Amino acid sequence: MYTQGLNNHDATANDTSANSERFQARIDAEERIEANDWMPKAYRRLLIRQISQHAHSEIVGMLPEGNWITRAPSLRRKAALLAKVQDEGGHGLYLYAAAETLGVSREELVDQLLAGRAKYSSIFNYPTLSWADIGVIGWLVDGAAIMNQIPLCRCSNGPYARAMIRVCKEESFHQRQGYEITLTLARGTAEQKAMAQDALDRFWWPCLMMFGPPDSDSQHSDISIQWKVKRFSNDALRQKFVDATVPQAHLIGLEIPDPALRFDEATGHWVYGQIDWDEFRQVLAGDGPCNRDRLAARRKAHADGQWVREAAMAYAEKRRARPAKLAA
Amino acid sequence: MADPAIPLWEVFIRSRSGLAHRHVGSVHAADVTMALQNARDVYTRRGEGLSIWVVPSNAITASDPADKDMMFEPTGSKIYRHPTFYDVPDEVGHM
Amino acid sequence: MCLMKSGICEMATTSISIAETPLVALMLERADDALILGHRLSEWTGHAPMLEEELALANMGLDLIGQARELYTMAGIAEGCGHDEDQLAYLRDARQYRNLLLVEQPNGDFATTIARQFLYIAFADPWWRSTMASSHPTLAAIAAKAEKETAYHLRHSSEWLIRLGDGTEESHARAQAAIDALWPYTGELFEPGNPDLIAQRVCPDPPTMRVAWNRTVDAILAEATLTRPSADGILRGGRAGRHTEHLGHILTDLQYLQRSFPGATW
Numbered sequence: 001m002y003t004q005g006l007n008n009h010d011a012t013a014n015d016t017s018a019n020s021e022r023f024q025a026r027i028d029a030e031e032r033i034e035a036n037d038w039m040p041k042a043y044r045r046l047l048i049r050q051i052s053q054h055a056h057s058e059i060v061g062m063l064p065e066g067n068w069i070t071r072a073p074s075l076r077r078k079a080a081l082l083a084k085v086q087d088e089g090g091h092g093l094y095l096y097a098a099a100e101t102l103g104v105s106r107e108e109l110v111d112q113l114l115a116g117r118a119k120y121s122s123i124f125n126y127p128t129l130s131w132a133d134i135g136v137i138g139w140l141v142d143g144a145a146i147m148n149q150i151p152l153c154r155c156s157n158g159p160y161a162r163a164m165i166r167v168c169k170e171e172s173f174h175q176r177q178g179y180e181i182t183l184t185l186a187r188g189t190a191e192q193k194a195m196a197q198d199a200l201d202r203f204w205w206p207c208l209m210m211f212g213p214p215d216s217d218s219q220h221s222d223i224s225i226q227w228k229v230k231r232f233s234n235d236a237l238r239q240k241f242v243d244a245t246v247p248q249a250h251l252i253g254l255e256i257p258d259p260a261l262r263f264d265e266a267t268g269h270w271v272y273g274q275i276d277w278d279e280f281r282q283v284l285a286g287d288g289p290c291n292r293d294r295l296a297a298r299r300k301a302h303a304d305g306q307w308v309r310e311a312a313m314a315y316a317e318k319r320r321a322r323p324a325k326l327a328a
Numbered sequence: 329m330a331d332p333a334i335p336l337w338e339v340f341i342r343s344r345s346g347l348a349h350r351h352v353g354s355v356h357a358a359d360v361t362m363a364l365q366n367a368r369d370v371y372t373r374r375g376e377g378l379s380i381w382v383v384p385s386n387a388i389t390a391s392d393p394a395d396k397d398m399m400f401e402p403t404g405s406k407i408y409r410h411p412t413f414y415d416v417p418d419e420v421g422h423m
Numbered sequence: 424m425c426l427m428k429s430g431i432c433e434m435a436t437t438s439i440s441i442a443e444t445p446l447v448a449l450m451l452e453r454a455d456d457a458l459i460l461g462h463r464l465s466e467w468t469g470h471a472p473m474l475e476e477e478l479a480l481a482n483m484g485l486d487l488i489g490q491a492r493e494l495y496t497m498a499g500i501a502e503g504c505g506h507d508e509d510q511l512a513y514l515r516d517a518r519q520y521r522n523l524l525l526v527e528q529p530n531g532d533f534a535t536t537i538a539r540q541f542l543y544i545a546f547a548d549p550w551w552r553s554t555m556a557s558s559h560p561t562l563a564a565i566a567a568k569a570e571k572e573t574a575y576h577l578r579h580s581s582e583w584l585i586r587l588g589d590g591t592e593e594s595h596a597r598a599q600a601a602i603d604a605l606w607p608y609t610g611e612l613f614e615p616g617n618p619d620l621i622a623q624r625v626c627p628d629p630p631t632m633r634v635a636w637n638r639t640v641d642a643i644l645a646e647a648t649l650t651r652p653s654a655d656g657i658l659r660g661g662r663a664g665r666h667t668e669h670l671g672h673i674l675t676d677l678q679y680l681q682r683s684f685p686g687a688t689w
Contacts, residue, residue, distance in 0.1 A: 075488060090370055188688055304533075311590025316358040320359075
């Protein structure tokens with residue numbers, strides 16, 4: 001998901017001290033771990049990495065959708081898209097703040113992203129080539145994100161869980177606006193329908209990859225589940241997403257680009273074809289279609305904003321020095 | 329790139345008149361004016377508030393979780409502080 | 424009632440023609456100001472100097488796009504040709520757009536964006552406040568909503584201008600350069616309105632806003648340690664559809680889908 005890179009990292013926490021046992025007992029009792037509470041170093045590290053990857057994903061995720069704000073085809077769509085992308089900025093902000101409770105600053109986290117040392121969701125390294133991409137991203141990418149984020153509202157880390165509750169509340173309109181855009185195109189002219197199908201064709205597989213590597217590959221998600229950071233496995237969430245999405249596509253007359261897709265009466269699940277994990281690893285390693293552009297855009301925004309942040313701090317400093325002269 | 333660390337503020341919002349301000353999250357801001365506006369722009373986009381407080385995060389003093397037993401356990405045995413501790417005849421009605 | 428002689432206003436495929444009564448022209452002027460400035464602010468998305476300001480710029484953009492939508496809808500009703508907000512925004516050429524030259528100027532650096540916002544809003548805020556007393560009930564209602572929004576924009580942009588002007592040497596230089604570069608476009612703010620509309624108290628006459636604008640601008644520039652350019656703002660033409668080269672590019676983006684797929688629903 002937004003933190004799929006985590007599955008590749010080690011998170012060894014076989015700490016057997018009394019503290020560790022008490023900590024696990026609190027987790028097992030569904031207690032929330034708060035900022036000042038004792039926690040194993042590995043738990044702190046895992047959380048910082050997961051939350052910051054999630055935050056970076058929100059921030060980088062503004063770029064592909066932001067690409068269409070100036071070209072939105074109606075004023076209603078323009079306002080909705082601007083508000084949605086703004087929400088993503090807000091979500092990044094909430095998440096950075098949650099990470100900060102674990103003892104890391106936003107500046108450090110942003111530096112990690114800009115230096116290419118932090119990961120973010122692979123999905124945002126795909127380009128938005130038509131207006132239909134905006135519909136399909138809202139419908140599928142936000143749909144996939146919600147699958148992942150709802151269980152995170154019960155995450156063992158209090159600040160992260162609270163941030164996710166706020167995010168989920170705000171995000172409820174995102175998927176609907178995406179589906180509405182896609183639906184309008186699917187019911188529009190032949191050209192519009194083709195545009196919608198093309199967007200689905202390009203985004204379907206990358207969306208399935210959002211849930212991260214198959215369970216058979218990731219030995220380390222166990223600790224995440226033991227600590228109740230994660231509540232469902234990658235494959236379980238992926239299946240849930242496919243089961244929810246396939247009928248939504250069919251309802252509006254779009255085809256899922258998977259010849260192997262079939263409904264299994266026995267299990268009640270949609271069975272999907274082979275995911276191209278080589279592509280996934282390539283995008284995650286930095287060689288997706290837009291990795292370089294996305295990082296370049298973030299670096300430019302950061303560099304261009306530096307004098308502004310410095311000015312704000314310098315002015316605040318001056319004003320502290322002469323409290324009598326408050327601004328009007 | 330050396331970036332100035334912009335201070336962190338905690339944001340409290342009164343959602344309706346008659347209710348207390350409640351902690352909703354944090355913002356970064358260089359000064360108090362900016363903190364208030366950032367809090368408005370980030371946390372009241374859906375009609376969540378009527379009033380905002382911002383407090384520098386480093387101005388908050390928190391109790392130590394390690395002191396939890398000493399701080400909060402002793403009150404557990406003082407059941408006479410609760411109305412249900414006292415027996416009064418039913419005929420008295422609500423009291 | 425449609426004032427177009429043919430009764431059929433236009434084909435969906437080309438630019439629409441507008442039956443521009445003074446009232447329709449007034450609505451379009453104000454709607455175009457709001458849309459183009461909102462569009463410019465929306466270009467910041469994903470590129471703002473700090474995350475909190477990212478949200479603030481989007482909030483102002485959304486306010487302005489919202490104002491534009493109400494004004495276009497009202498213009499369409501006043502025109503009586505059945506044009507909706509999207510036809511008015513997406514199917515007029517640059518020569519038919521009536522916004523101020525100031526609002527179409529590129530974002531530039533953050534100082535330019537803030538200076539542009541400030542110089543425009545220092546006019547728009549008192550204009551909307553005065554328009555709350557309009558004899559036209561719909562316009563009065565739009566003004567009542569818009570004024571609350573512009574009041575906040577004025578506060579936000581003033582405070583940033585002060586911060587940048589009185590911040591570092593670099594920010595001071597950038598803020599002064601932004602004010603100097605945009606100043607020539609400020610005279611157009613005060614172009615006289617239609618005498619009939621003024622007489623009917625539909626809206627205030629822009630020249631009467633000059634005192635309030637001067638007061639705000641002088642106070643904030645002084646606090647920001649910035650110098651007010653001495654020359655008057657002389658560049659104009661936006662209200663008559665004679666724009667800078669920038670507007671054409673904005674419309675190329677803004678209208679691309681509507682122009683490429685005529686008559687489609689989105």
